[in-house]
Amino acid sequence: MKLFSRMSDIARSPRDPVVITPGPSVKPVADRMARGLGWFSLALGALELAVPRAITRFLGMEGHESLVRAYGAREIVAGMTSLSTEKELGLWSRVFGDALDIATLVAACRNNNPKRENVALALAVVVGITLLDLGSANAQTVTHSRQRGRNRDYRDRSGFPGGAIMARGKAVQRQRSETAGTLN
Amino acid sequence: MRALVWHGKEDIRCDEVTDPEIEDPRDAIIRVTSCAICGSDLHLYHNFIPAMLPGDIVGHEMMGEVVEVGSGAAGSLKKGDRIVVPFTIFCGECVQCQRGNYSVCQRSNRNKEFADKVYGHSTAGLFGYSHLTGGYPGGQAEYLRVPFADRTHIKVPGGIPDETLLFLGDIFPTGWQAAVQCDIQPTDTVAVWGCGPVGQMAIRSAVLLGARQVIAIDRLPERLSMAEAGGAIPINFAEESVIERLQDLTDGQGPEKCIDAVGMESHVSFRHPDTILDRVMQMNMMSSDRPHVLREMIYVCQPGGILSIPGVYGGIVNHVPFGLVMNKGLTIRTGQTHVNRWTDELLRMIEDKLIDPSFVVTHTADLADGPDLYRIFRDKQDSCIKVVLKP
Numbered sequence: 312m313k314l315f316s317r318m319s320d321i322a323r324s325p326r327d328p329v330v331i332t333p334g335p336s337v338k339p340v341a342d343r344m345a346r347g348l349g350w351f352s353l354a355l356g357a358l359e360l361a362v363p364r365a366i367t368r369f370l371g372m373e374g375h376e377s378l379v380r381a382y383g384a385r386e387i388v389a390g391m392t393s394l395s396t397e398k399e400l401g402l403w404s405r406v407f408g409d410a411l412d413i414a415t416l417v418a419a420c421r422n423n424n425p426k427r428e429n430v431a432l433a434l435a436v437v438v439g440i441t442l443l444d445l446g447s448a449n450a451q452t453v454t455h456s457r458q459r460g461r462n463r464d465y466r467d468r469s470g471f472p473g474g475a476i477m478a479r480g481k482a483v484q485r486q487r488s489e490t491a492g493t494l495n
Numbered sequence: 496m497r498a499l500v501w502h503g504k505e506d507i508r509c510d511e512v513t514d515p516e517i518e519d520p521r522d523a524i525i526r527v528t529s530c531a532i533c534g535s536d537l538h539l540y541h542n543f544i545p546a547m548l549p550g551d552i553v554g555h556e557m558m559g560e561v562v563e564v565g566s567g568a569a570g571s572l573k574k575g576d577r578i579v580v581p582f583t584i585f586c587g588e589c590v591q592c593q594r595g596n597y598s599v600c601q602r603s604n605r606n607k608e609f610a611d612k613v614y615g616h617s618t619a620g621l622f623g624y625s626h627l628t629g630g631y632p633g634g635q636a637e638y639l640r641v642p643f644a645d646r647t648h649i650k651v652p653g654g655i656p657d658e659t660l661l662f663l664g665d666i667f668p669t670g671w672q673a674a675v676q677c678d679i680q681p682t683d684t685v686a687v688w689g690c691g692p693v694g695q696m697a698i699r700s701a702v703l704l705g706a707r708q709v710i711a712i713d714r715l716p717e718r719l720s721m722a723e724a725g726g727a728i729p730i731n732f733a734e735e736s737v738i739e740r741l742q743d744l745t746d747g748q749g750p751e752k753c754i755d756a757v758g759m760e761s762h763v764s765f766r767h768p769d770t771i772l773d774r775v776m777q778m779n780m781m782s783s784d785r786p787h788v789l790r791e792m793i794y795v796c797q798p799g800g801i802l803s804i805p806g807v808y809g810g811i812v813n814h815v816p817f818g819l820v821m822n823k824g825l826t827i828r829t830g831q832t833h834v835n836r837w838t839d840e841l842l843r844m845i846e847d848k849l850i851d852p853s854f855v856v857t858h859t860a861d862l863a864d865g866p867d868l869y870r871i872f873r874d875k876q877d878s879c880i881k882v883v884l885k886p
Binding site: 318319320322323324326327328329330331332333334335336337338339342391392395396397455456457458461462463464465466467468469470471472473475476478479480481482483485 | 496498500502505506508509510511512513514515516518541548549550551552605626630632636640681695699700702703704705715716717718720721723724725726763774778779840844848849850851852854855857863866867870874875876877878880
């Protein structure tokens with residue numbers, strides 16, 4: 312990041328302050344994980360869209376290329392959302408997608424599938440990723456939640472030292488009296 | 496010196512940076528005594544404002560003590576003066592400044608050529624608000640260079656706390672301008688969308704300007720409680736229909752005046768499906784803004800009414816029913832705030848104890864805690880409404 316700061320110094324006036332020592336990042340771990348999973352989602356989605364035939368061949372699911380492409384599109388949407396400010400939605404949508412992936416792989420893990428071992432391997436990987444997604448989604452929710460039920464009441468903060476009722480129209484009255492004073 | 500520096504989306508850090516220097520005879524340097532995080536800083540935090548670069552110092556609501564004055568500003572400022580710095584930098588000499596339109600000063604944006612290409616005609620230079628507005632370092636720092644300092648300042652007296660005066664630099668005149676633009680009559684109902692700091696100031700301004708009824712719309716109970724304290728009738732849009740309630744409160748006529756203190760990042764919820772479409776389009780860069788509030792205001796405003804928009808919008812706004820604006824004869828008034836056009840009057844009101852803007856401060860912390868407070872403010876945690884930082 313220091314490198315980017317240095318590069319962008321080109322756009323600054325020569326005497327503007329520039330970064331000497333960057334401070335520590337306070338980005339929560341949950342956000343870093345969301346970022347990593349977001350990029351992973353984009354890469355996986357791109358792969359599923361680009362080479363669905365290779366994936367179905369590996370899993371013994373020939374003829375289901377459209378399904379793989381649809382899952383690829385889903386991954387890309389989840390990835391974009393996880394990288395946006397709506398990270399929580401993105402990560403929970405990844406968990407939902409994981410459930411779909413698991414259901415699909417379980418269905419493909421039948422005895423007559425010659426690539427049954429590959430499917431079992433993929434299933435193990437997806438279950439591992441699901442656990443990671445669940446943990447990240449949960450951490451995201453906890454980190455950014457508003458802590459319901461702990462709202463403060465600011466009904467004592469009117470901002471009007473004389474009270475809100477007394478303040479109504481006071482600026483107009485002042486303007487009028489000032490104008491009258493000027494005219495007199 | 497220490498300063499809050501933008502390093503990328505949701506990544507603001509407290510960095511060690513070089514001190515500012517006088518660059519032009521009209522400059523001054525101030526030691527910042529207080530600065531605030533503004534709601535519009537969150538648009539930078541989310542990277543919705545284009546042309547931010549890693550290494551940019553943020554912050555545009557600050558005040559402090561003059562520690563160095565250029566020869567060209569020596570006539571109006573001297574060392575030791577206590578000043579609030581308006582977020583709009585202005586020369587005071589161009590045609591727009593002569594008209595009092597300080598936020599569109601023709602000379603203070605040092606990237607004017609670039610901004611003219613994007614906006615047609617550029618805005619004034621702004622502190623800490625992207626390279627489209629001049630790329631000036633912001634005031635969430637220990638020291639700040641104030642360009643055109645002979646004009647770009649509000650001198651304030653001693654004896655009044657920083658927290659009471661600080662908001663003369665942005666949110667107080669912004670809320671005030673929003674209300675003044677409404678041309679409020681004693682029979683008017685003024686509806687204010689958004690009870691963040693600008694919304695709170697707009698509510699107080701509408702009350703001071705004599706509106707018959709002020710209605711505050713938000714979903715956060717703590718913000719609505721603060722709005723209620725200021726004399727507004729609260730509507731929680733997460734619990735009730737804004738349109739139906741506004742119609743009820745105005746005998747089916749709709750409010751005469753509507754203020755949008757929300758801007759480009761309106762709340763996204765399944766209760767309002769248009770907000771989901773807006774968010775999807777924004778995420779795909781097919782739109783820069785989420786204009787749910789604009790749509791609601793246009794729909795509910797009384798024919799012949801006024802829509803005042805202090806909320807920040809960035810660029811392209813989709814699916815706004817402009818036919819309704821035309822057929823209902825609505826007037827739209829908006830713009831960055833011409834801060835110094837209003838501050839003499841507002842300072843007098845503070846001195847006369849008509850209003851004390853410090854009511855809005857909910858969190859005060861050291862500058863080093865700024866990065867954490869950006870997140871707390873964004874997540875609306877700990878009932879956070881306004882953060883003041885002490886460098």
